[in-house]
Amino acid sequence: xxxxxxxxxxxxxxxxxxxxxxxxxxxxxxxxxxxxxxxxxxxxxxxxxxxxxxxxxxxxxxxxxxxxxxxxxxxxxxxxxxxxxxxxxxxxxxxxxxxxxxxxxxxxxxxxxxxxxxxxxxxxxxxxxxxxxxxxxxxxxxxxxxxxxxxxxxxxxxxxxxxxxxxxxxxxxxxxxxxxxxxxxxxxxxxxxxxxxxxxxxxxxxxxxxxxxxxxxxxxxxxxxxxxxxxxxxxxxxxxxxxxxxxxxxxxxxxxxxxxxxxxxxxxxxxxxxxxxxxxxxxxxxxxxxxxxxxxxxxxxxxxxxxxxxxxxxxxxxxxxxxxxxxxxx
Amino acid sequence: xxxxxxxxxxxxxxxxxxxxxxxxxxxxxxxxxxxxxxxxxxxxxxxxxxxxxxxxxxxxxxxxxxxxxxxxxxxxxxxxxxxxxxxxxxxxxxxxxxxxxxxxxxxxxxxxxxxxxxxxxxxxxxxxxxxxxxxxxxxxxxxxxxxxxxxxxxxxxxxxxxxxxxxxxxxxxxxxxxxxxxxxxxxxxxxxxxxxxxxxxxxxxxxxxxxxxxxxxxxxxxxxxxxxxxxxxxxxxxxxxxxxxxxxxxxxxxxxxxxxxxxxxxxxxxxxxxxxxxxxxxx
Ligand SMILES: Nc1ncnc2c1ncn2[C@@H]1O[C@H](COP(=O)(O)OP(=O)(O)O)[C@@H](O)[C@H]1O
Ligand SMILES: [Mg+2]
Numbered sequence: 001x002x003x004x005x006x007x008x009x010x011x012x013x014x015x016x017x018x019x020x021x022x023x024x025x026x027x028x029x030x031x032x033x034x035x036x037x038x039x040x041x042x043x044x045x046x047x048x049x050x051x052x053x054x055x056x057x058x059x060x061x062x063x064x065x066x067x068x069x070x071x072x073x074x075x076x077x078x079x080x081x082x083x084x085x086x087x088x089x090x091x092x093x094x095x096x097x098x099x100x101x102x103x104x105x106x107x108x109x110x111x112x113x114x115x116x117x118x119x120x121x122x123x124x125x126x127x128x129x130x131x132x133x134x135x136x137x138x139x140x141x142x143x144x145x146x147x148x149x150x151x152x153x154x155x156x157x158x159x160x161x162x163x164x165x166x167x168x169x170x171x172x173x174x175x176x177x178x179x180x181x182x183x184x185x186x187x188x189x190x191x192x193x194x195x196x197x198x199x200x201x202x203x204x205x206x207x208x209x210x211x212x213x214x215x216x217x218x219x220x221x222x223x224x225x226x227x228x229x230x231x232x233x234x235x236x237x238x239x240x241x242x243x244x245x246x247x248x249x250x251x252x253x254x255x256x257x258x259x260x261x262x263x264x265x266x267x268x269x270x271x272x273x274x275x276x277x278x279x280x281x282x283x284x285x286x287x288x289x290x291x292x293x294x295x296x297x298x299x300x301x302x303x304x305x306x307x308x309x310x311x312x313x314x315x316x317x318x319x320x321x322x323x324x325x326x327x328x329x330x
Numbered sequence: 331x332x333x334x335x336x337x338x339x340x341x342x343x344x345x346x347x348x349x350x351x352x353x354x355x356x357x358x359x360x361x362x363x364x365x366x367x368x369x370x371x372x373x374x375x376x377x378x379x380x381x382x383x384x385x386x387x388x389x390x391x392x393x394x395x396x397x398x399x400x401x402x403x404x405x406x407x408x409x410x411x412x413x414x415x416x417x418x419x420x421x422x423x424x425x426x427x428x429x430x431x432x433x434x435x436x437x438x439x440x441x442x443x444x445x446x447x448x449x450x451x452x453x454x455x456x457x458x459x460x461x462x463x464x465x466x467x468x469x470x471x472x473x474x475x476x477x478x479x480x481x482x483x484x485x486x487x488x489x490x491x492x493x494x495x496x497x498x499x500x501x502x503x504x505x506x507x508x509x510x511x512x513x514x515x516x517x518x519x520x521x522x523x524x525x526x527x528x529x530x531x532x533x534x535x536x537x538x539x540x541x542x543x544x545x546x547x548x549x550x551x552x553x554x555x556x557x558x559x560x561x562x563x564x565x566x567x568x569x570x571x572x573x574x575x576x577x578x579x580x581x582x583x584x585x586x587x588x589x590x591x592x593x594x595x596x597x598x599x600x601x602x603x604x605x606x607x608x609x610x611x612x613x
Binding site for chain 2: 216
């Protein structure tokens with residue numbers, strides 16, 4: 001007994017190399033700090049460059065004037081206002097999220113709670129597969145398959161029906177050519193379902209089993225357990241997932257640009273062509289001749305950057321605010 | 331009904347012959363009917379046996395304590411009594427668990443109704459953290475469709491009072507369950523289990539996260555509750571088992587070494603291992 005104590009004491013007294021005691025921590029700390037700072041620096045300098053390049057446009061129209069301007073005419077008047085694209089981005093993303101959220105949540109709940117493991121794995125892999133398809137491929141499928149099908153089966157019938165019964169609706173509905181806001185929204189919804197699903201599933205998997213068991217022990221059925229114990233506990237994660245998916249929808253460029261019809265005339269209609277911030281940038285960059293036009297595109301890039309940043313910060317804030325640690329509400 | 335329960339008791343007495351490890355001491359005082367009973371109950375996690383061939387009666391209006399060193403299968407046994415193992419993927423239960431003579435593992439029995447009759451309090455407090463204190467307490471009632479506000483209020487107050495929590499939370503019944511301290515959360519969990527007025531109450535080390543004061547309140551509560559319920563309590567606190575229970579089962583390595591009246595077992599254990607455990611030689 002005595003001997004053992006002595007041994008332990010010896011081990012404790014043994015000098016530890018200075019490199020472990022002192023340098024080790026500092027090296028790790030400084031590496032982490034440098035990396036962290038450089039990421040912040042990189043983002044800030046990106047924003048700074050975008051703002052600098054866009055300053056010509058901001059100077060010409062004023063910052064708020066540029067954001068509120070409804071005319072985008074690079075051909076004749078050389079007037080640039082970003083509102084149509086901000087509007088297009090927000091409307092397509094919000095609508096896509098509204099369409100995607102409940103199905104995605106249902107799939108996430110099904111995978112995490114109901115499906116036997118093999119079936120859950122299959123569905124999960126399928127969902128991942130959708131996420132892995134390059135958006136240009138989805139765009140091509142949209143152009144050649146989805147949009148023509150929607151035109152024949154949905155847009156034209158709706159348009160004809162409205163023409164007969166409610167002609168006043170026609171301007172709101174817009175041109176049923178197949179390439180337009182509605183098609184872009186549906187494709188966007190499809191593209192964000194995997195993200196919302198995966199994040200919902202993760203949030204649900206993190207619910208401690210004690211919470212579930214507490215509900216079971218009260219005589220809850222499977223669905224009641226989910227409603228009573230699982231979803232409330234996971235709500236922060238689920239909501240943050242939805243907002244992150246929304247962020248992806250905002251930035252999604254290729255598939256949207258290929259399907260939305262790319263028309264800058266404001267206001268937009270439901271089925272008719274429209275544009276978003278990413279789509280106008282990618283469509284007009286190569287052809288932008290005037291420096292004011294180029295500067296305006298950069299300015300849109302700056303606005304897009306800021307909106308994305310806000311959305312991500314919001315998601316982080318909500319996760320923090322609604323998260324539950326150790327049974328304690330934060 | 332009476333005769334049926336009496337019959338049950340005869341079967342229990344018969345059991346001790348089948349399973350010789352069980353040593354049921356003192357059966358003369360048979361005033362209390364058997365409410366629940368396990369017969370040759372086995373629980374396995376995968377291929378590992380955690381509860382081995384246990385037959386044990388749970389008397390109505392009595393407290394049965396399960397004691398034994400940690401890892402000996404007390405929790406596993408307790409969870410078999412309200413079919414909580416249904417939810418563990420790798421757990422399998424064989425043998426019978428009778429509630430008023432009916433096997434709750436009969437395929438025709440709905441485990442949901444079983445769990446409403448057999449309430450459970452877990453070792454860790456498990457309030458629903460986002461739900462208000464009030465809604466936590468009446469959660470089980472709402473599950474069965476009770477919406478009458480006056481009734482819910484009444485039940486809530488009664489259950490919280492029983493769980494010795496009412497005075498501390500009566501002014502903030504609408505704050506979330508997660509805003510309470512650990513000890514309060516455990517008493518909230520107890521109140522929630524009591525609110526549905528189960529027939530049998532299972533408690534798995536309910537006071538292990540409580541301070542001595544709350545613990546003694548819970549012990550008083552158990553004394554009070556046993557007038558109406560059959561209670562099974564797992565505890566590794568031998569003094570507590572001695573104070574609250576009428577019957578004690580000593581578990582060791584998944585087996586029931588000895589079962590009998592607490593007083594007898596504590597003063598005159600029939601088995602050497604029980605004596606060693608009670609006198610603190612191991613465990
Ligand atoms: N979910 C599980 N899966 C596998 N083994 C388990 C599981 N739960 C408990 N066990 C094992 O079963 C044995 C009994 O555990 P338990 O019933 O919790 O003991 P006690 O409550 O008496 O401390 C232990 O060896 C433990 O490791
Ligand atoms: Mg235990």
